[in-house]
Amino acid sequence: MPTLTYRDALNHALREEMERDPNVFLMGEEVGVYQGAYKVSRGLLETFGERRVVDTPITELGFAGVGVGAAMVGLRPVVEFMTFNFALLAMDQIVNSAAKMLYMSGGQVPIPIVFRGPGGAALQLGAQHSQAFESWFAHVPGLKVVAPATPADAKGLLKSAIRDDNPVVFLEGEMLYNTKGEVPEGEHIVPLGKADIKRAGSDVTIVCHSKTLSVVEKAAAELAEQHQISAEILDLRTIRPLDRDALVESVAKTNRCVVVEEGWPFCGVGAQVVDEIQREAFDHLDAPILRVTGADVPMPYNKHLERAAKPTVNLVIEAVRSVTYQS
Amino acid sequence: MTGLSTTPSLDRARLGFYRGLLRQMMLIRRFEEKAGEAYALGKIGGFCHLYIGQEAVAVGSIAALRDDDYIMCSYREHGHALARGVASRAVMAELLGKSTGCSAGKGGSMHLFDVSRGFLGGHAIVGAHIPLATGAAFAIKYRGTDQVSICYYGEAAVNNGAFHEALNMAALWKLPAIYLCENNRYGMGTALERASAIYDIAERACSYDMHAETVDGMDVLAVHEATERAVQRARSEKLPTLLEVRTYRFMGHSMSDPIHGHYRTREEVEEQKRLDPIPGLFHRLETDGLMSQHELSALDAEVVAEVEDAISFAEESPEPMEDQLYQDVYQ
Structure with missing residues (x-):
């Protein structure tokens, strides 16, 4: 079984899902030209082009909303937050738009979107960059919340999250990106909701x-x-x-x-x-x-x-x- | 770039079109009067924001769209749903929270949806749906189709970050979006000049090098023509437009609010009512010999009957079953 870093496992999941489904695209700050603040999206711009790897302005509320709007009409966005600390600016779109659109439309408007990025503390980043918000998101009916610990789970769960027809908040560990682990070859899926x-x-x-x-x-x-x-x-x-x-x-x-x-x-x-x-x-x-x-x-x-x-x-x-x- | 549009002259060959606009505005007026009545009787709960006075905006602009275009609205959207052809029965049933409502009784007055008509909801956080409509425009560009995404919001939303974030991206990425601001001059009880550093909303577009136009929102034909220009720009040039449509609501902000009071005078409201878009269009049709008072009465009887049918349908419809409580939380 090949050994991958957590970062590359996520990268492979993104690449495979974008190859599999033309409706999947990645959007966020520095995901394209810069290759990702944490290099999770390395090489994706070169493979998929600007149409599907979209660099955004620093405008979390705005681009989270653009992602939800695109999901409302059938695309499958993966929205990257440079860190989930910044996602607080987008809470309105995650909680008020994404989480309840299906319900308040009487079942007409599913939101197949993934909000992903690092959460939790790294090292000496201070009060505003060191927060773990799992329970904030998990409190909200309509959201699914995923937080993988290993490269294999990171890959398998991200693929499931992208295929899920609900909004999924996918919290990566900032300190985990460099960790290594065995990841099964070929199609590797880990179902959501399974410990x-x-x-x-x-x-x-x-x-x-x-x-x-x-x-x-x-x-x-x-x-x-x-x-x-x-x-x-x-x-x-x-x-x-x-x-x-x-x-x-x-x-x-x-x-x-x-x-x-x-x-x-x-x-x-x-x-x-x-x-x-x-x-x-x-x-x-x-x-x-x-x-x-x-x-x-x-x-x-x-x-x-x-x-x-x-x-x-x-x-x-x-x-x-x-x-x-x-x- | 800005400036009030001129009134177009009536064309006899388009009588059917004018009549259709008049009928839609009259339907919305009668529908909203009935909704107000039902609210007073306790049949409609929660918040209920009536569209009376603003009918020309939704009717004129939606008439410029194609069936496959996308529409997103704020919470004052009964009129837009009706103008888009969502059945009056389904809209009224939703206001009454019935299972036959267009959102199955789970949305209510502020969350009307009909995906089959590209009607992507009423949204009740001021300004928050502006990025959503931008996302629909993004999807149009992504797929390479020639649809248009139109977003309706009030003038109070333009002081909100979501508005600026969305317009910046729409201009940056050249998205086929129309941002139609319904400037009814008051965000609830706060006058535009008390909330905004500049009075002309259209000027906001300069910041994004976006085309903008100021339109007389009490003139349904002017609204229609301006929207047609914006639609054309979106479809062929793939560029967004900001339309500032100046209108006025004849009722309070919601059914819980007074029509006039501390924030605006009775005289001002009465003055604005003289610009009522419904008699406005009728008088032009009558002056040009295209429609008689008798025909107007017949049309009114027709829409009154439709509204009566809608309220009867809504009242007779079943409540959602209790097992619906946990349905549609997840797909």
């Missing part, structure tokens, strides 16, 4: 998505080696629709759960996961579910403070030892 067990275990379920998978994997290895705790890692992959069955199945097996996410704690993705589990798997639980989240603060610039604001391996280990009554 994935990244590591099987028997003592505790650790739920995560996107960049936190790497934190959780390190924690799981250490838990096994130093604490004889067998952790099962459940990567949500899709935040909405949430894979309730996978959550219940895993917790029914392990009886304990820790939910890890990069976003803020209040009304976060983890809050929803906890709610689902306590309703659907209450009798299976042997301990309260704990959450590990980003600190409930704007992201500080200082390196040490920033580190303290992010979910860490140690915080995950502590939480797991707590729910397994080892601490």
